[in-house]
Amino acid sequence: MSGEVEASTEEQQEIQDTVVSPEKTEEAKLKARYPHLGTKPGGSDLLRKRLQKGQKYFDSGDYNMAKAKMKNKQLPTAAAEKTEITGDHIPTPQDLPQRKQSLVASKLAV
Amino acid sequence: MMAGVGGGNDFQWCFSQVKGAIDEDVAEADIISTVEFNYSGELLATGDKGGRVVIFQREQESKNRLLSRGEYNVYSTFQSHEPEFDYLKSLEIEEKINKIRWLPQQNAAHFLLSANDKTIKLWKISERDKRAEGYNLKDEDGRLQDQFRITTLRVPVLMPMDLMVEASPRRIFANAHTYHINSISVNSDYETYLSADDLRINLWHLEITDRSFNIVDIKPANMEELTEVITAAECHPHQCNVFVYSSSKGTIRLCDMRAAALCDRHSKFFEEPEDPSSRSFFSEIISSISDVKFSHSGRYMMTRDYLSVKVWDLNMENRPVETYQVHEYLRSKLCSLYENDCIFDKFECCWNGSDSAIMTGSYNNFFRMFDRNTRRDITLEASRENSKPRAILKPRKVCTGGKRKKDEISVDSLDFNKKILHTAWHPKENVIAVAATNNLYIFQDKMN
Numbered sequence: 001m002s003g004e005v006e007a008s009t010e011e012q013q014e015i016q017d018t019v020v021s022p023e024k025t026e027e028a029k030l031k032a033r034y035p036h037l038g039t040k041p042g043g044s045d046l047l048r049k050r051l052q053k054g055q056k057y058f059d060s061g062d063y064n065m066a067k068a069k070m071k072n073k074q075l076p077t078a079a080a081e082k083t084e085i086t087g088d089h090i091p092t093p094q095d096l097p098q099r100k101q102s103l104v105a106s107k108l109a110v
Numbered sequence: 111m112m113a114g115v116g117g118g119n120d121f122q123w124c125f126s127q128v129k130g131a132i133d134e135d136v137a138e139a140d141i142i143s144t145v146e147f148n149y150s151g152e153l154l155a156t157g158d159k160g161g162r163v164v165i166f167q168r169e170q171e172s173k174n175r176l177l178s179r180g181e182y183n184v185y186s187t188f189q190s191h192e193p194e195f196d197y198l199k200s201l202e203i204e205e206k207i208n209k210i211r212w213l214p215q216q217n218a219a220h221f222l223l224s225a226n227d228k229t230i231k232l233w234k235i236s237e238r239d240k241r242a243e244g245y246n247l248k249d250e251d252g253r254l255q256d257q258f259r260i261t262t263l264r265v266p267v268l269m270p271m272d273l274m275v276e277a278s279p280r281r282i283f284a285n286a287h288t289y290h291i292n293s294i295s296v297n298s299d300y301e302t303y304l305s306a307d308d309l310r311i312n313l314w315h316l317e318i319t320d321r322s323f324n325i326v327d328i329k330p331a332n333m334e335e336l337t338e339v340i341t342a343a344e345c346h347p348h349q350c351n352v353f354v355y356s357s358s359k360g361t362i363r364l365c366d367m368r369a370a371a372l373c374d375r376h377s378k379f380f381e382e383p384e385d386p387s388s389r390s391f392f393s394e395i396i397s398s399i400s401d402v403k404f405s406h407s408g409r410y411m412m413t414r415d416y417l418s419v420k421v422w423d424l425n426m427e428n429r430p431v432e433t434y435q436v437h438e439y440l441r442s443k444l445c446s447l448y449e450n451d452c453i454f455d456k457f458e459c460c461w462n463g464s465d466s467a468i469m470t471g472s473y474n475n476f477f478r479m480f481d482r483n484t485r486r487d488i489t490l491e492a493s494r495e496n497s498k499p500r501a502i503l504k505p506r507k508v509c510t511g512g513k514r515k516k517d518e519i520s521v522d523s524l525d526f527n528k529k530i531l532h533t534a535w536h537p538k539e540n541v542i543a544v545a546a547t548n549n550l551y552i553f554q555d556k557m558n
Contacts, residue, residue: 022442027390029445037391046395047336047358051289051308054202054227106162107131107140108550109187 122556123490125501126541127181129166130549132494142545144532148212148220151536154182154543155222156550157207161191163224163277165235179541179554186235188277191226203228209294211303213316221280223303227290230305232281232316241271286312286322293343299350306343306355313367325373326355326365341456342402349408352377356413360397364424380422382429392444392453400456405465406537412468414459417441419470419480434480434487437472439510439521452526462535471530474519475546476506490553492530492546502556 031037131140139160146155154166167185194203204227213221219236244266248254289307296303304325305312311326326343330336338359346352351367363376384393396416404411405421410431413420417438420430436457440447447453452473459470471477472489480487489506496503509518532545540555 021388021390023388023390023392023444026442026444027392030391030448033445033449047339048333050339051336053290054204055200104139104160106158106160106164106187107548108129108142108156108158108164109184110131 123503123540123542123553124556125497125499125503125551126179126554127552128494128497128549129552136548140548142532142548142550143206143208144210145534145543145545145550146210146212146222147534147536147543148222149214149537151538151541153185153212153220154534154552155210155212156543156545157190157210157224158548159204159206161189161193161205161207161226163188163190163207163210163222163233165220179539179557182552186275186277188233190224190231190233191229194228208291211294211296213296214300216300223294223296225291225294225305228284228287230283230291230294230314231279232283233277234280235275235277238274238276239271240268242266243269281316281319283314283319283322286314292341295343295345295353297345297350298348302350304343304345304353306340308339311340311343311353311355311373323371325367325371327372327374341399344402344404344411347404347406347408354402354404354411356399356402358398359394360399360415362399362402362411362413362422378424378427380427380430382420392448395448395453396444401458403459403461405461406463407465410465412459412461414457414470416453416455416457419459419468421468421482432482434468434478436470436478437476437508439508443521447526450526452529455529455531457529457531458533460533460535462540463538467535469533469535469542471533471544473526473529474524475528475530476508477530477533477544492544492549492551494549500556503553 130142137160139158139162141159142156143159144155144157147153148155152168154168156164156166158164164187165185166182168180168182171180190207191205193205195201196203206226207224208227209223209225211223213223213232215221219234222233222235224231224233243250244264246255246260246263246266247257283305287305287307287310289309291305291307293306294303301317302313302315305314305322306326309327309329310324312322313325314322326340328338328340338357338361341356341358343353343355346354352364353367354362354364356362360381362380364378364380365373366377367373369375369377384397399413399415401414402411409424411422411424413422413430414436417440418436419434421432421434423431444453457471459468461468466483467479467481469477469479475492476489477492478487478489489508490503491506504517507515507518508524509515509520514520528547530544530546534543536542542553544551544553
C-alpha cells in the first residue's frame with residue numbers, strides 16, 4: 001500500500017517538473033521530434049560544426065576516394081550541384097561557387 | 111550627464127535618423143555586422159557582411175540646433191575585406207566584418223581596426239583639404255614637363271580644395287588564426303591589441319604584422335575532447351595586463367599577463383552556480399556567452415547569454431551582482447528556436463557612458479535598456495513606422511499568455527528574422543545606434 005503511494009508521489013513530482021519548467025517541456029518536444037539527438041548536446045558535435053564553418057571539402061581521404069572513383073568514370077561537368085561537391089568528384093577552382101566581390105557601395109553611404 | 115534609460119516620466123528616447131535601403135528584399139551583403147562609436151562619439155563606424163565599412167561623422171553643433179543634437183552624415187566608406195578562398199585548407203573565408211574597434215585619436219587622422227574571420231586590418235582615415243599647385247616639373251594635369259624647357263623656377267603653393275576623406279590600410283595582420291576571429295580589443299597601453307578566435311587568443315603590437323604572441327590556447331590535444339570554445343574577449347579599460355574571455359559554457363576567465371607568457375591558467379574564474387535539477391538539453395546552449403564588456407569604470411563587466419544580461423563585480427567570482435531578463439518568454443519557445451537556429455544568435459550588449467544603464471537587442475526589432483539604479487527597464491522598437499523626426503519612441507510590450515492587451519504583441523507574432531544583434535551607446539551622451547538587419551537607426555534623448 002505504502003509503495004503505491006510513494007510511486008504516485010514520484011509520478012506527481014515528474015508531472016510537476018514538466019509543468020513548472022517550460023524548458024523541460026521544450027526539451028521533451030525536441031526529443032520527440034528528433035529521437036536520435038545526441039546525449040551530449042553542448043558537446044563535440046555542435047562545437048565542431050561551429051569550428052568547421054566555411055569548410056568546403058572534407059579531407060585528403062575524401063579526395064583520394066573521389067580520385068579512385070574517377071578512374072573509371074568521366075569527370076562530371078562543373079555544372080554539377082555545387083553545394084554537394086564533397087566526395088563526388090575532384091574539386092577544382094573552377095567548380096567553386098563564384099564569390100562575387102562587393103563592387104557596389106554600401107547603401108548606408110547613400 | 112543624464113542618467114539615461116527610460117520607463118520614467120522624466121526621460122524619453124526619440125527617433126533621430128535611419129540609414130539604409132527601405133526595400134523588403136535585403137541583400138546579404140547589406141546586413142550590418144558591427145557598430146561602434148569612436149572614443150569621442152564624433153564618429154560612428156559600421157561594418158557589413160559585404161566587407162564594407164561606412165563611417166558617419168556628427169555635424170558640428172550650431173546655435174540653430176536647439177531641438178536636436180547634431181546629425182550623423184557619411185564621412186567615409188571603403189571596402190575593408192574581400193572574400194577569399196584558402197585552397198590549402200579548402201576553406202571559404204567570408205568578407206563579413208566581425209568587429210570594428212577604434213584606436214584613441216592621437217593626431218589629426220583616425221585609426222580603426224577591422225576584422226573578418228581570419229585577418230585584421232588597421233585603417234587610417236585622414237582628411238585632405240589642401241593641394242599643392244604650381245609644380246615645376248609637372249603641369250596641372252600631372253604630366254611631366256620637359257626639364258630643358260623650364261626657364262624659371264617657382265615655389266608651389268598650397269591651395270584649398272574640397273574636403274577629401276581618404277581611407278588607407280596601414281597594417282594587415284594576417285595568418286595568425288586557424289579558427290574564426292570573434293573579438294578584437296585595443297589595450298589601454300595603446301600599443302597592443304588582442305584578437306580571439308574559437309580556441310586561441312593572440313596579442314599583437316600595432317606596429318608589427320609579421321608576428322603575434324599566443325596568450326591563450328584551449329585547443330585540446332585530442333579534438334574529440336573539445337567541450338568549450340572562446341566566444342568573446344576584451345582588454346581591461348585601465349589595467350593593460352588584464353583581459354577576460356568568455357566561453358560557450360557560460361563562464362568567464364580573467365587573466366593577468368604578468369603571471370605567465372601563456373595565460374592558460376586564469377587569475378579569476380566567474381561562473382554562476384546552476385541548479386542541477388533544472389538542467390535540460392538547452393541549458394548549456396543558452397548559457398553560452400555571446401558578448402562580454404567591461405564597464406567604463408573597470409570595476410564591473412557585463413555578459414550576454416541567450417536570455418539574459420548579467421553584471422559581474424570583478425571582485426566576486428561566484429555569481430553576478432545583477433541579472434536582467436531580456437526576453438524570458440522565449441524559454442517556452444526553445445524547441446522551435448533550436449530548430450530554426452535562432453538559439454545560436456549572438457547578441458551583443460553595451461554600457462552607457464556613466465555605466466548607469468545597459469542596452470541589448472532582441473527579436474522583432476526590439477531592443478531593451480536597463481537602468482541599474484532605478485531597476486527600470488524599457489523595450490523599444492527600431493521601425494520605420496516610428497521614424498518622424500524627434501518622434502518619441504513608445505515602449506513596447508510582449509504579451510506572454512492570457513489576454514493580449516491593446517498595443518501588446520504576442521510571443522507567437524514576433525518576427526525572429528528581425529534581430530537586433532548590434533547596438534552602440536555614445537560614450538558621453540544619450541545617443542544610441544541600433545543596427546536592424548540592413549538599416550542603422552540613431553536615437554537620442556528628448557531635449558526640452
